[in-house]
Amino acid sequence: MPVEQAAVTGIGFTFDVPVAFHDLGLHLTDEQRWEHLAEVAAEVWSGGTPDQRAGVRQLYADVADAAAGDGASYAGLCLFATEDDRVSSASLIVRSETIEPGDVEAIAATLHETLSLNPDCDVYRTEVEAGPALVQFTGVEWTPPAVEGLPAPVAVPMARVDAYLPLPEARSLLVMSLTTPSLPELPHYVALLSELAETVQLLDDGLSPALPAQQGSPDAGRIAAAFG
Numbered sequence: 521m522p523v524e525q526a527a528v529t530g531i532g533f534t535f536d537v538p539v540a541f542h543d544l545g546l547h548l549t550d551e552q553r554w555e556h557l558a559e560v561a562a563e564v565w566s567g568g569t570p571d572q573r574a575g576v577r578q579l580y581a582d583v584a585d586a587a588a589g590d591g592a593s594y595a596g597l598c599l600f601a602t603e604d605d606r607v608s609s610a611s612l613i614v615r616s617e618t619i620e621p622g623d624v625e626a627i628a629a630t631l632h633e634t635l636s637l638n639p640d641c642d643v644y645r646t647e648v649e650a651g652p653a654l655v656q657f658t659g660v661e662w663t664p665p666a667v668e669g670l671p672a673p674v675a676v677p678m679a680r681v682d683a684y685l686p687l688p689e690a691r692s693l694l695v696m697s698l699t700t701p702s703l704p705e706l707p708h709y710v711a712l713l714s715e716l717a718e719t720v721q722l723l724d725d726g727l728s729p730a731l732p733a734q735q736g737s738p739d740a741g742r743i744a745a746a747f748g
Contacts, residue, residue, distance in 0.1 A: 531689050531690045531722055531723065531724060532690060532722075532723045533650075533687055533690050533692065533694065533720060533721065533722050533723055534719075534720070534721050534723055535594075535614065535694070535696075535716060535717075535719050535720045535721075536716070536719035537594060537596060537612070537614075537716060538598075538712045538715050538716060540598045540600075540712055541596035541597060541598045541612055541712075542560050542563075542564065542596055542597050542598070542599070543556075543560075543594070543595075543596050544556075544557065544560070544580055544583060544584040544587070544595040544596055544597065545557065545584060546584060546587060546588055546592060546593065546594060546595050553581070553584060554577075554581065557577045557580045557581055557584070558573075558577050560577075560580060560597075561573045561574075561576045561577040561580065564576070564597075564599055569669075571668070571669035572669055572670065574669065575667035575668055575669045575670045576667075576670075578667060579664070579665065579667055580597065582665055583595060583597070583611060587613050587615075590613070590615060591615050591616075592613050592614060592615040593614055593615060593616065594612070594613070594614040595611070595612070595613050595614075596611070596612045597609065597610070597611050597612070598610045598611075598612070598709070598712070602704075602705070606702070608700075608702035608704075608705045608708075609700065609701065609702055610698055610699065610700035610702065610705075610709045610712075611698070611699050611700070612696070612697070612698050612713075612716075613696075613697045613699075614694070614695070614696050614697075614716075615694075615695050615697075616692045616693060616694050616695065617692070617693045617695065618691055618692065618693075619686060619688060619691055619692065619693045620688075620691065621688045621689070621691060622688050623688075624651050624652060624686055624688050625652065627686040627688060628645065628651075628652040628653075628654060628686055631654050631684055631686065631693075632645055632654050635654055635656050635684070638656075638658075640658060640659070641656050641657060641658045642656070642657040643655070643656050643657075644657075648685065648714075648717045648718050648720065649718050649719075649720065649721070650685060650687065650717075650720040650721060650722065651685065651686070651687070652685075652686070653683055653684060653685045653717055654683070654684040655681065655682070655683050655684075656681070656682045656683075656684070657679070657680075657681055658679070658680045658681075658682070659677065659678070659679060659680075660677075660678050660679075660680050660699070661675050661676070661677055661678065662675065662676060662678050662699075662701070663675045663676075664676075676701045677701070677703070678699055678700060678701045679699070679700055679703055679706050680697065680698070680699045681697070681698045681699075681706075681709070681710055681713055682695060682696070682697045682698075683695070683696040683697075683713055683714075683716075683717050685717060685720055687720075687722060689722055690722060694720060696713060696716055696717060698710075698712070698713045
């Protein structure tokens with residue numbers, strides 16, 4: 521699903537979310553989003569009871585509300601069954617922060633230095649189609665909110681991967697954050713995040729590419745290697 525966002529400079533950007541993610545409807549009104557999440561819950565949890573689907577819809581709504589409150593432009597969830605009968609899941613939040621125009625290499629170097637100050641994170645620099653990106657890996661622990669009709673939540677270890685892509689032409693720092701409790705599938709989700717980052721493109725007046733397209737396209741090897 522392509523997502524476009526304008527910037528104060530007249531240059532915006534677009535990104536294309538991998539089809540594996542279920543959109544949580546940040547672009548919809550509150551009423552429309554509630555109906556949309558009912559459809560998502562029914563699709564994802566088709567074998568669940570009505571109470572379970574209602575609880576899941578409320579959980580999805582809480583995730584979407586928190587993302588919207590943080591200024592995100594996109595929120596989505598990825599779920600699939602594994603070969604050993606588990607349900608693997610990950611959430612994806614995309615937001616942007618305003619930055620001043622400047623040399624992208626200097627901005628990337630400063631960002632790398634700042635992110636590396638956290639001793640609990642591993643930070644890597646890579647290159648995507650739109651320019652340099654900083655990728656941060658963090659281990660976190662999360663306790664889901666209690667949902668009526670579902671078992672009491674317990675704290676679970678999770679992995680979080682944040683990709684920071686400075687777009688000084690658009691005065692924007694694009695932040696793509698993926699979080700998953702499904703640690704065995706982390707390489708799969710990192711590949712999806714890398715795929716997303718490769719689709720970022722600057723737009724002139726939100727309509728057409730602001731910069732010439734680079735020659736060639738990312739192959740599977742580049743996507744696999746991009747985020748380490």
